[in-house]
Amino acid sequence: MVYLTRLEHFNAAHKLYNPNWSREKNEEVFGECANENWHGHNFDLYVTVKGEPNEDTGFIIDAKKLGKLIKEHITEELDHKNLNLDVDFLKGKMCSTENLAVVIWERLAPYLPEKVKLHCIRLFETPRIYVEYYGE
Amino acid sequence: MVYLTRLEHFNAAHKLYNPNWSREKNEEVFGECANENWHGHNFDLYVTVKGEPNEDTGFIIDAKKLGKLIKEHITEELDHKNLNLDVDFLKGKMCSTENLAVVIWERLAPYLPEKVKLHCIRLFETPRIYVEYYGE
Amino acid sequence: MVYLTRLEHFNAAHKLYNPNWSREKNEEVFGECANENWHGHNFDLYVTVKGEPNEDTGFIIDAKKLGKLIKEHITEELDHKNLNLDVDFLKGKMCSTENLAVVIWERLAPYLPEKVKLHCIRLFETPRIYVEYYGE
Amino acid sequence: MVYLTRLEHFNAAHKLYNPNWSREKNEEVFGECANENWHGHNFDLYVTVKGEPNEDTGFIIDAKKLGKLIKEHITEELDHKNLNLDVDFLKGKMCSTENLAVVIWERLAPYLPEKVKLHCIRLFETPRIYVEYYGE
Amino acid sequence: MVYLTRLEHFNAAHKLYNPNWSREKNEEVFGECANENWHGHNFDLYVTVKGEPNEDTGFIIDAKKLGKLIKEHITEELDHKNLNLDVDFLKGKMCSTENLAVVIWERLAPYLPEKVKLHCIRLFETPRIYVEYYGE
Amino acid sequence: MVYLTRLEHFNAAHKLYNPNWSREKNEEVFGECANENWHGHNFDLYVTVKGEPNEDTGFIIDAKKLGKLIKEHITEELDHKNLNLDVDFLKGKMCSTENLAVVIWERLAPYLPEKVKLHCIRLFETPRIYVEYYGE
Numbered sequence: 001m002v003y004l005t006r007l008e009h010f011n012a013a014h015k016l017y018n019p020n021w022s023r024e025k026n027e028e029v030f031g032e033c034a035n036e037n038w039h040g041h042n043f044d045l046y047v048t049v050k051g052e053p054n055e056d057t058g059f060i061i062d063a064k065k066l067g068k069l070i071k072e073h074i075t076e077e078l079d080h081k082n083l084n085l086d087v088d089f090l091k092g093k094m095c096s097t098e099n100l101a102v103v104i105w106e107r108l109a110p111y112l113p114e115k116v117k118l119h120c121i122r123l124f125e126t127p128r129i130y131v132e133y134y135g136e
Numbered sequence: 137m138v139y140l141t142r143l144e145h146f147n148a149a150h151k152l153y154n155p156n157w158s159r160e161k162n163e164e165v166f167g168e169c170a171n172e173n174w175h176g177h178n179f180d181l182y183v184t185v186k187g188e189p190n191e192d193t194g195f196i197i198d199a200k201k202l203g204k205l206i207k208e209h210i211t212e213e214l215d216h217k218n219l220n221l222d223v224d225f226l227k228g229k230m231c232s233t234e235n236l237a238v239v240i241w242e243r244l245a246p247y248l249p250e251k252v253k254l255h256c257i258r259l260f261e262t263p264r265i266y267v268e269y270y271g272e
Numbered sequence: 273m274v275y276l277t278r279l280e281h282f283n284a285a286h287k288l289y290n291p292n293w294s295r296e297k298n299e300e301v302f303g304e305c306a307n308e309n310w311h312g313h314n315f316d317l318y319v320t321v322k323g324e325p326n327e328d329t330g331f332i333i334d335a336k337k338l339g340k341l342i343k344e345h346i347t348e349e350l351d352h353k354n355l356n357l358d359v360d361f362l363k364g365k366m367c368s369t370e371n372l373a374v375v376i377w378e379r380l381a382p383y384l385p386e387k388v389k390l391h392c393i394r395l396f397e398t399p400r401i402y403v404e405y406y407g408e
Numbered sequence: 409m410v411y412l413t414r415l416e417h418f419n420a421a422h423k424l425y426n427p428n429w430s431r432e433k434n435e436e437v438f439g440e441c442a443n444e445n446w447h448g449h450n451f452d453l454y455v456t457v458k459g460e461p462n463e464d465t466g467f468i469i470d471a472k473k474l475g476k477l478i479k480e481h482i483t484e485e486l487d488h489k490n491l492n493l494d495v496d497f498l499k500g501k502m503c504s505t506e507n508l509a510v511v512i513w514e515r516l517a518p519y520l521p522e523k524v525k526l527h528c529i530r531l532f533e534t535p536r537i538y539v540e541y542y543g544e
Numbered sequence: 545m546v547y548l549t550r551l552e553h554f555n556a557a558h559k560l561y562n563p564n565w566s567r568e569k570n571e572e573v574f575g576e577c578a579n580e581n582w583h584g585h586n587f588d589l590y591v592t593v594k595g596e597p598n599e600d601t602g603f604i605i606d607a608k609k610l611g612k613l614i615k616e617h618i619t620e621e622l623d624h625k626n627l628n629l630d631v632d633f634l635k636g637k638m639c640s641t642e643n644l645a646v647v648i649w650e651r652l653a654p655y656l657p658e659k660v661k662l663h664c665i666r667l668f669e670t671p672r673i674y675v676e677y678y679g680e
Numbered sequence: 681m682v683y684l685t686r687l688e689h690f691n692a693a694h695k696l697y698n699p700n701w702s703r704e705k706n707e708e709v710f711g712e713c714a715n716e717n718w719h720g721h722n723f724d725l726y727v728t729v730k731g732e733p734n735e736d737t738g739f740i741i742d743a744k745k746l747g748k749l750i751k752e753h754i755t756e757e758l759d760h761k762n763l764n765l766d767v768d769f770l771k772g773k774m775c776s777t778e779n780l781a782v783v784i785w786e787r788l789a790p791y792l793p794e795k796v797k798l799h800c801i802r803l804f805e806t807p808r809i810y811v812e813y814y815g816e
Contacts, residue, residue: 058504128278130276232601234546288466367466405410448584640738642739
């Protein structure tokens with residue numbers, strides 16, 4: 001069993017704002033992240049898959065093919081977008097990095113080839129804060 | 137003459153959109169950067185100053201003091217903000233990284249101590265794109 | 273279950289020196305790390321916690337709050353200190369990065385909120401050497 | 409149980425080419441990586457070992473000693489080499505990063521001291537693509 | 545005057561070998577870099593241009609357009625290639641990073657728009673060795 | 681004219697303390713950097729030289745040779761040392777990064793080959809603070 005990780009990027013705007021709460025409570029809980037006019041990040045997305053290297057290629061999956069799957073199903077939907085407003089599959093969710101990682105897992109997993117298992121979604125919101133989800 | 141550089145960060149939303157143009161022309165010129173709902177970045181701001189080290193301290197300027205000046209006059213105004221909507225000193229300007237670097241220079245220079253000269257504003261929009269301004 | 277990691281820094285002096293050994297044996301075992309006059313590092317400390325995202329916030333724990341806990345209980349005690357001389361909770365311990373990671377775990381774990389579990393302390397001594405401790 | 413990781417580097421040429429296939433099939437499967445005249449990478453190799461810190465030293469293993477073992481048994485064999493042509497222990501293998509990580513594990517594991525277990529070989533082919541092998 | 549820098553990558557094989565010298569002299573001068581079977585690198589190419597921001601766009605040049613010019617005229621010619629064998633415009637040149645930077649300048653400069661001046665080619669051979677050329 | 685830069689490292693302890701001042705004044709000016717028991721850093725030293733590439737080698741200077749000169753004359757004198765106590769050529773100087781960069785220039789310049797000029801000493805004290813000296 002070998003693990004392969006591929007990095008892709010997207011730049012997006014978001015805010016942390018619970019619509020069931022008053023603005024005051026949102027500002028109390030989320031601070032500047034609740035700014036009604038949004039802020040944004042360069043998100044770094046590391047996708048790790050696992051499997052056995054194919055005998056003929058030495059690959060678990062071609063890293064270029066993995067990159068294409070991530071772009072097609074994830075980053076093209078998120079890049080240069082407002083995560084709260086523009087992304088159907090985030091509608092109605094709190095737009096935290098934690099929730100974003102879980103949704104990315106759910107969106108990407110069905111598109112991997114049969115012998116390749118999704119192992120981890122690691123999502124950097126800033127170089128100092130990141131989240132990991134293992135599908136557990 | 138010695139040069140001292142200090143890195144600070146801010147995370148912000150913006151869009152590239154010329155209000156004198158139609159939406160179509162904005163999308164043609166700025167592509168996904170013109171998304172009306174904004175996108176965002178983790179900006180890395182490197183400020184370089186120059187001067188002669190003080191005999192008693194060995195410092196051009198205390199790097200902690202430089203950091204405080206940058207935070208007070210620049211990054212606290214920009215962090216977790218919408219650069220097009222929330223920042224007075226960017227009003228009426230195209231919100232490109234080029235223009236942002238020039239405005240940061242103009243805002244910061246007057247606050248440096250007399251013997252310390254501002255040398256360069258280097259602003260990373262992404263790890264792969266950055267702008268430098270030397271006040272020329 | 274989602275994992276959240278936060279990076280904090282501290283700069284410190286230390287030496288590797290076993291007081292039960294002669295200076296010769298210390299130099300033989302620890303080489304230049306045994307220099308009696310100390311050396312130092314910029315330590316990078318990654319703290320990983322795990323938990324379930326809260327429904328109202330989308331957070332395992334607010335990353336800013338986690339940062340404050342790390343600063344209050346760990347990095348303010350270690351930053352700009354001599355790890356062998358200035359830090360009560362390291363007294364009598366060999367000041368290796370391995371031991372430092374274990375002590376940081378023991379110091380930080382009691383302060384996390386009830387539903388948040390400490391998962392990993394990762395401590396970089398240099399960009400090329402790091403240690404991880406999972407409380408096992 | 410504590411984990412220690414050490415980074416070493418090597419620069420090498422390789423190509424992905426299955427000699428049982430036609431050139432056309434190789435180009436179809438491996439694309440530009442099949443270029444008959446080779447291409448190359450700066451490989452970053454992270455070796456993680458695990459064990460209990462020794463009471464007298466605080467070390468699982470001296471990181472300098474671990475670095476020497478990696479250099480002697482792995483990177484001196486691979487650095488500035490053509491992985492397909494110059495390296496005996498890669499002969500007859502598809503020269504993918506996956507296979508390279510597995511071979512590095514097999515080569516390095518026997519040389520570690522008795523109380524130190526090899527935990528992970530992480531090999532970066534580029535800053536955006538890496539492979540991990542845990543001996544499973 | 546503002547400076548804009550864009551990073552692009554290419555991975556390539558090369559060797560340092562002067563055909564006018566004996567193999568012994570090549571090995572004496574270039575050491576392992578003269579390995580007849582090649583070695584390789586992940587090259588990082590930073591291209592810096594300068595100009596005045598356009599009033600309507602705020603751009604010196606659209607960073608995406610600059611990226612396309614670099615890809616079309618430089619990195620597509622070099623990526624996954626053998627620099628000594630596969631690249632017409634390097635034929636007959638010693639394949640040092642110094643010479644490569646100069647050739648990249650000469651190849652790219654004519655394709656920049658009129659009001660944009662090429663300022664610097666910075667080429668990393670490894671994360672620890674890079675070359676800069678300013679057209680002087 | 682081409683510029684070549686080489687990165688080397690050293691880890692060292694120091695403090696900022698002016699012996700002509702009281703402890704109170706030192707703490708007021710230098711804060712935690714004046715800790716009498718020292719602190720330390722992983723210093724990153726970038727040395728940039730300039731010259732014309734040699735026709736036979738394509739080199740300004742062999743980067744390996746430059747690395748050896750830096751190690752022999754600079755980093756072996758500083759690595760795992762106390763900059764205030766252990767280094768003859770820093771005696772009597774305030775141990776700021778500014779002064780350290782100037783001294784490194786003065787120590788290294790005489791050892792470069794005749795046709796190679798020292799251009800810049802860039803010294804990182806932390807990833808967020810660095811100093812540059814151009815011999816001016």
